[in-house]
Amino acid sequence: MRNQAFFLPILFLSASLYGQDTTQITIPGSVINFRLVYIPTGQMDVQGSDGQTVSIQLDAFWLAAREVAYDEFSLFQQRQYDSDASDWPAGEYRADAVSRPTPQYLDYTYGMGTSGGFPAVSMTQQAALRYCYWLYQKTGQFYRLPTEAEWAYACRAGQDWAPEELGAYAWYYDNAYDAYHKIGQKAPNPWGLYDMLGNVAEWTLDEYQKDYLAAIGMETSNPWVKPEKRHSRTVMGGSYDSLQKECSCTHRQRSQPRWQARDPQIPKSIWWNTDSPFVGFRIVRPEQQPSAEAVEAFFQEAIRD
Template identity: 45%
Template sequence: MKLAFSLTVCLLGLAPGFLSSAEIDFSKDVAPILETNCVSCHSGDEPAGDYLLTTKEDAFESGSGGAILPESPEDSMFYTMTVLPRTDEQLMPPLRSGGPLSKNETEILKTWIAQGAKWPEDMTLKARAKEGPKFASPDDFELVKKIHAKIIAQAKKEQGDPANYKNTIPVTEVEYEMIAIPGGEFVMGSPATEELRRLEEGPQTKVSVDPFWMGKCEVTWDEYEPFMITQVDRRKDGSRIDFDTKSHTIVDAVSQPTPPYTEMSFGMGQHGYPAISMTQHAANKYCQWLSAQTGHFYRLPTEAEWEHACRAGTTTAYSFGDDPENLFDYAWFYDNANEKYQKVGLKKPNPWGLHDMHGNVMEWCADQYIPDYFEKIQNSTKNPYIKPVSLYPRSVRGGGWDDDPDRLRSAARRGSEAVWKQQDPQLPKSIWYHTNAQQLGFRIVRPVKIPSPEEMYFYWNSAKDVY
């Protein structure tokens, strides 16, 4: 009867004082709270704060000790850190992990400790996914239709042939530059005779792409960090908790990342350096965020667009020729990058004025990565695009600062991997960060032809529901 009474209190949200009279059952009342909110970060070989929360011995003795003091909840960090203000950096679990706990959950922990913190000796906790509340996100197809209308209206104001341009991100006043890339046919892939080429780079195929603009440089932290760090309470999907259609704009409605667990430049530099370690979903959402502000449609390049822009009319292994010794003039890679990325735009550009297409950071493309890409596009060589159907692998191009010259060739291809999230302690893993992919960045494109709202929605959300 006491257990049933306890669960009824929890479900009905009765007053904390009323709860304290009920006996708390660790297995039924406490363990579910810990397994869905705490254990994913406080388990494994490198638990947060060196504090393990899988067994009774670990919970009472690991870390600095004294986390749980039976019969003294007000002196137990295990409880006191769960009732800190939501903006406090010491709050557990933190906002980025779905914190704070509900009032009933914190009261259960408090009462459990006050009653002696009984924990079965043979019980080991295991992390489990937390099911969040159901809610309607403002970042939906209706939002995309509004952004599409803004893009169409903006296009009517702009006349003339595509040309290079500079633009400023309205909400941050950060400048970026776009290069006009001519459409046309080119031979995609590498010839069988190219040194160190791989099977997935052919057979060479003549394809055609429509004209577009591409970012002169990789997206930098100056551009990306204001999108990533917003000081706004967000759900795990990145939507604002406080969103109100009356006081917020279409830009506010775009999902943005939850706060990262660590400093995401990893000490390699920020001002003028490429942004890194974002998921493809995060890169897609940046494109949507930028589009909502500027009235221009931005997205990730397809593999075909990326290689067309990288080659810039050339047919050699690199946009400057076949000799990898010349990479020192055009690229940051294993032999000259000093084990870190470098500021964008310092090396020579390719013939069309694009910097760092070879090296520095490898760049997201919009396609699903498949080894037999060239076989699949034989019947669709105009604007080829492999629409994603699963999260892994997605296409990445260009090679990075820790790569050898062969991975920097114009035709070199690779796919994303789940291991890029290995250090992420969340369960389920974050939809925003690839903490282990410190060579990974992106650049944006803007097609001259404006797609439909349905196409825009797919580009910006192709990785939304598959994590």
């Protein structure tokens, strides 16, 4: 499952460290919850392949402390959990109208584990985004995937990582025994984020571009490389199947059509990558919540069939 790797050197960053605020969210209509960590406003210096350095500014946001678990994602898949339970203050409830993943006809986890704390895997980026939209309808709070810049910024957490320390923080090729593990078993980074490196790689919001700085151009405040087509997207962090050098906060991986190699459908599923059990995701909740109109416009722009 070795995948082509690309690297974006990051010099790094200014922000307050440690003592991060956290909040716990229970998904309405269930007992399933997840925890968000407050990521402060900060600055990140990004160096391109030509040696050029660009300073990127990032607004504060809340980031899931852990990757989305199968237990959370399965609530999205099962319509019977969508009663009238919602935290919308005005009672506007439309979670039951959100499109859902089709049933899996193969074991996309390859027997590595589902319920009980394992990461949700093998979904397309579109499926991850539709989970965010469903969660928005359930809670009245806007959730999405992190941008590539947000992900890298949160991963570094104001410090450089020593490669020899990787085993304390990450499941990767040398210690994972060719399988992902339950989330949160390794040490968190200084901002309290678990499994940012290894275990499963994570979808970001960005369309993949080899030259990241050229792609963002003059957009140095909260940059997002917006999608123009279905493929490809940037995946970050490495996985249980990644070498040590591939598990870093600067590791960029390009999603591939071959991740659907076993899918017999024509056209291929918009929900599942049959051959990427090494990819999952975590979610962001922006500190500044947009209007309902802006949220709808965002998902229209972010999701490309």
